[in-house]
Amino acid sequence: MKKSSLWVLATLAAVFIIGCQNQRAPAEQAVASAESALTNIRDMAQRYAPDQLQAVDAQLNGVKDSLAKGDYKGVLAAVPALNTAIGNLKDTATAKQEEAQAASAKAKDAWGPLSSDVPKMVDAISSRVDILSKSHHLPKGVTKDTLAAAKSGLDSMKSTWSDASNAATSGDYTSAVSKAQAVKDQASQIMQSLGMKS
Amino acid sequence: MADDKTPAADNPYTQIHVVQSGDTLSKIAQKYYGDASLYPKIFQANRDVLSDPNKISPGQKLRIP
Numbered sequence: 564m565k566k567s568s569l570w571v572l573a574t575l576a577a578v579f580i581i582g583c584q585n586q587r588a589p590a591e592q593a594v595a596s597a598e599s600a601l602t603n604i605r606d607m608a609q610r611y612a613p614d615q616l617q618a619v620d621a622q623l624n625g626v627k628d629s630l631a632k633g634d635y636k637g638v639l640a641a642v643p644a645l646n647t648a649i650g651n652l653k654d655t656a657t658a659k660q661e662e663a664q665a666a667s668a669k670a671k672d673a674w675g676p677l678s679s680d681v682p683k684m685v686d687a688i689s690s691r692v693d694i695l696s697k698s699h700h701l702p703k704g705v706t707k708d709t710l711a712a713a714k715s716g717l718d719s720m721k722s723t724w725s726d727a728s729n730a731a732t733s734g735d736y737t738s739a740v741s742k743a744q745a746v747k748d749q750a751s752q753i754m755q756s757l758g759m760k761s
Numbered sequence: 762m763a764d765d766k767t768p769a770a771d772n773p774y775t776q777i778h779v780v781q782s783g784d785t786l787s788k789i790a791q792k793y794y795g796d797a798s799l800y801p802k803i804f805q806a807n808r809d810v811l812s813d814p815n816k817i818s819p820g821q822k823l824r825i826p
Contacts, residue, residue, distance in 0.1 A: 680774075687774040690767055690826040694794055694802050702795035758793070759776045759825075 586635035593642040594630050597649060598623060604653045611659035612652060619648045670736035677743040678731065684750040685720055691757055692717060704758050713753045720746045720753075767826055770809060776825040780817050793825050802826055 601608075601623060608616040622645050629637045692713050695701060701710065727742035754760050768775045778789055786800035794802070804814040806826040811817065 683768070683772045684774045686768045687772055687776075687826075690775075694799060694826065698794045698796035698799060700795040702791075702793055705795070754774070759774075 586639060587633075590630055590635035590638040590642075594623075594626055594638060597626070597642060597645050600646070600649050601652075604649070604656060607660055608652050608656040611656040611663065615652050615655055619645070619652050622648055667736055670740040673740045674731055674736050674743065677740060677747060678728075681724060681727075681743050681747050681750065684747065684754065685717070685724065687759065688713065688720075688750060688753055688757070689717055691759055695757070702758060705756070709756050713757055716749055716753050720749055723749075767806065768824075770806075770824070775806075778823045778825050780819050780821040780823060782819045784817060784819070786814050786817060789823065789825070 601619060605616070608619075622641075626638055626641050626645055629641065692710065695705065695710055696714075701707065723742050723746050727739045727746065730736070730742060731739035776793070778793070780789075786803050787797040790800040790803055791797040800814060803823060803825060804811055806824045810821065810823070817823070
């Protein structure tokens with residue numbers, strides 16, 4: 564090979580290397596920026612959009628692999644899509660967080676009446692069960708099995724009510740309302756079975 | 762939840778019986794508890810409106826604990 568050809572090849576290689584090096588800093592900066600944006604929303608995304616976060620993480624890892632391999636052009640080409648995915652993830656997680664907050668506020672409102680009503684229902688049933696347990700005969704429509712079911716139902720309701728109260732104390736009103744509503748439904752059913760509803 | 766198993770006087774879930782002509786506390790206890798001898802439970806729950814278990818009047822609203 565002639566000396567002139569070698570010079571041409573060396574020059575081209577140098578141009579290529581310099582070109583790559585020129586892309587390295589922007590590529591590194593773009594990945595760092597995307598990673599930082601993802602870090603900022605990671606906790607929220609983990610809670611409200613974990614599957615979407617997993618997909619974005621995979622996308623980010625792919626770009627980081629390209630960066631490690633020196634494929635800066637590939638990195639710069641892939642980063643816009645990655646940034647779009649991060650933006651979409653943020654939008655989804657934010658929307659779901661807002662939905663959850665609205666549901667929690669609604670549950671907190673519902674907790675007030677339930678926390679007042681349910682203990683009164685349980686007290687009324689407890690009183691009736693106590694009296695019927697002392698009765699020599701049961702009233703019309705109430706059998707020994709009905710009374711036994713009411714007694715075990717009382718234990719179950721007290722336990723679930725305790726869980727509901729603990730959930731409310733810890734601020735989990737959604738769970739508290741769900742449990743309290745279950746107790747209320749059960750109490751209503753037992754009151755019906757004991758003839759406590761006219 | 763109350764410990765003494767007697768619901769508070771203002772408990773809206775305590776059953777109410779409206780006294781009919783010919784009712785006695787024993788008859789009411791028989792109806793709701795299946796046992797007339799348990800009438801004192803009704804009397805005790807209504808001490809704010811009853812002074813004598815033998816004196817109830819038609820139209821009176823009695824709590825049935």
